[in-house]
Amino acid sequence: MKALQEYLATKFEMKDLGKLIYFLGIEVVRSKHGVFLSQQKYVLDLLTKTGMLGCKPAETPIEMNHKLEILPYQNPTDKGCYQQLVGRLICLSHTRPDIAYAVSVVSHFMHAPSEAHIEAVYQILRCLKSARGKSLLFSKNGISNIEGYTDSDWAGDPTTKRHTSGYFTLVEGNLVTWKSKKHKVVARSSAEAKFRGMAHGVCELIWIRNILRDLGIDYAKPMNLHCDNKVAIEIAQNLVQHDRITC
Template sequence: MADPSLFTKHSGKSFLALLVYVDDILVAGTDSNQIKDLKQLLDRSFKIKDLGALNYFLGIEAFRSSKGINICQRKYALEILQENGFLEAKPSRTPSVPGQKLNNLEGTLIEQPEIFRRLVGKLLYLTNTRPDIAHAVQQLSQFVDKPRDSHLVATHRVLRYIKGSPGKGLFYPANPNFKLQGFSDSDWANCIKSRKSITGYCIYLGESLISWKTKKQATVSRSSSEAEYRALASTTCEIQWLKYLLADLNSEIHSPVALFCDNNSAMAIYELKCL
């Protein structure tokens, strides 16, 4: 199995999937009777509480319609704003200042670093449905050890951006096109201190965004081509894992996966490696 918390069952034309997170369970399938039998079995063994159709799971809100399903973390986002006193703040159009590069030298150390750490941790969880803040939060997460007032100001800008659209999330159409494609990019030598680059990618299943990441690369890249190639490699690994996961969900992808990159030299290296 691609995901150790996912359990599936194939029985003729019916399919059943069970996703477990500690004591929370999601059940999906093509046969309602099979789902009912499973819930009865679990109730006899563990005394479960059936909450009905999916509408709230681990802080993620789900809204179903005939057109598809929309997920967001509006309640969670509003709780973050209220806890930090930003419910009445003036909204910001962007989660960070364009071109801003944070470092660990400017500004003074804040007196209560645990406040910053807790806030960044909550923002990291919010990126589960908010890819638009992923890069800004990734930058802030690098300074949880010794946060400074400049980092706190940058975090407050993220909060003001969330204030403008706390209910923003992701929409997944009911009849998606099962075409998998990925987009890869990197920001060469982004980190001022270590000169490490940033990998960024997003992967779509049809029109649905199903995976994304912004992460500092493990080693220093000597050129933009090398940084782009490392980003391509990370994206390829994620695509391969998603193919395994979709196969477990009885939705195997047989067509070639398109992977897009805007660096010609990196694509040339990648093509040579694939030969």
Template sequence: MITIRIFLQQAASFDWEVHQMDVHNAFLHGDLADEVYMKFPPGFRTGDTNKVSRLHKSLYGLKQAPRCWLAKLAQAMKFFGFVQEYSDYSLFVLVTNNARLHVLVYVDDLIITGSSIHVVNEFKYYLSSCFHMKNLGILRYFLGLEVARSPSGIYLCQRKYALDIIAETGLLGVKPITFPLEQNHKLAYAKGSPFPEPARYRRLVGRLIYLGNTRPELSYAIHILSQFMDSPQQAHWEVVLRVVCYLKNSPGQGILLRANAPLTLTAWCDSDHATCPFTRCSLTGYFIQLGGSPLSWKTRKQDVVSRSSIEAEYRAMADTVSEILWLRQLLPFLGITVTTPITLYSENLSAIMLAGNPVFHARTKHVGTNCHFIRDEIIRGTIATQHVSTTTQLADILTKALGQKQFEVFLDKQGVCNLHTPHDCDKNSSRSHIRLGHPLYSRS
């Protein structure tokens, strides 16, 4: 999903068209190199009932089918001149003297963009000659993500998916809630009767996890609720329903990938020291922007217990730098040069000083050596740390439950908006500017 957001952010910044294609019966195209046998299908009569058939082509249901299809597709793409990126095997790039062409693959769905519409059409014609393809035109819907485009950029949301969640739980008629979790919640201490349908709880939380691909503000709530999958209590189920009531407030909320934005990376990291009441592990949250648009975010519990808030913040910085290094490896393949140090914002001055000053003393000798690679990246010029106050720390919403006023302020700063609310995504443009192609975005 991070690669998809990079892919679309670049298209929005350079004003490239994004097209979509679908492969009919993709797994049937793969050539099977392994020796695999199968029984004859029902109704097929043969003289010898002990005989079996050997497969030369892949079939749906075979473990080898996805790998065979990807190998077949990659072979056709490389023959056309594409290069496959090893940081993400689903990404293919073609560079010619006067054009760039990018293709992102997910099984049988392909999204295509490039600097020349002529090269895009030429490639689509070539692909149709190799496989039985369906040309879906301009990108509207991909992997559950609904795409709308305007001069302001590309808007991603999962409105239909969110409405399905609300309808499944029977909360279409409830009163909406403006923020997902109450401040100072005590879910870890919840006691009472176990929820009688744990499978239903797991299914609902699982659906919320996928919804988090366009809703970064849900990251903390999803992290908390995912910890009770094994034996949820009735109190946990009530909190899940509260999150669904929050979705009812704005089911079409999503992220805006801004157009005409300089493709520079900016990172924010934060931690909540000893937040888990049982393991005393801290919580890490990071938020990375590309061109001022949301790109990558995560909330996770740290693996070890930090002895101080400095160590917890330092480990949060290490997790963020690891993600930055992967992004720096991927972006040049897309033609996005990263020459200046990436600014990493943290609210802990002690952690910033620890990252820049390789002095060994009593307060740092217990910090794991795997975290000290941050210093090497600062010396190399990969990152540049900078202090930021708590009120402007964008990752703060990923590590704790905030009140309504603070929550709404952080939504605006992170670039989370609602296309269905007039002027919410762009104060200077009207909703009539949106290029609507999906029935969901009808002007009525």
């Protein structure tokens, strides 16, 4: 590391600030348990600026089985305020995977937000009030594998009937990547929607393994991908009869 710092100093004007403590709103805390990444101060500032510091806490960032959509006669809300709030929540989701799906949903209505959409944003803020101190922990726990979990809905978007899939990946038991994405195609069954989600999860696992290999860390063990749909798993394991499924 010292040799790298000396080499970079010959190319750029730089100085060593010591151990990382705070970077782009992310707090870094080290302890005997590992390294914690949090944005607690960012959450407090966001709640204070929006006047939600004294709000009633919520247990979940979004209502279950929500039906958020763009309607022809909806009551509009302040577009600039909505975009600013959602933009701040996107920055917060870098260390808060628990709100990633909810933020992904509300970001779909940036061009035409309504009162129902801004209420969904306030729901996320109320959830942050109840768990503003959550953080990511990276530690040594004796696990030496890479695994991922995937899930997907079917025709979850009331307007387009497109589905949303999500995944998260663990390296040696530590959460490293997560994503929620609405697909561009309409799945014809829940099994197809789950299978497409698995395909994205596989791509992420392969990408992580290649990155670690470039860093000199090689995992010889097979990577595990978890899915809760039996039909989708059978499609993935069948090397012949999958001509009707394309990703």
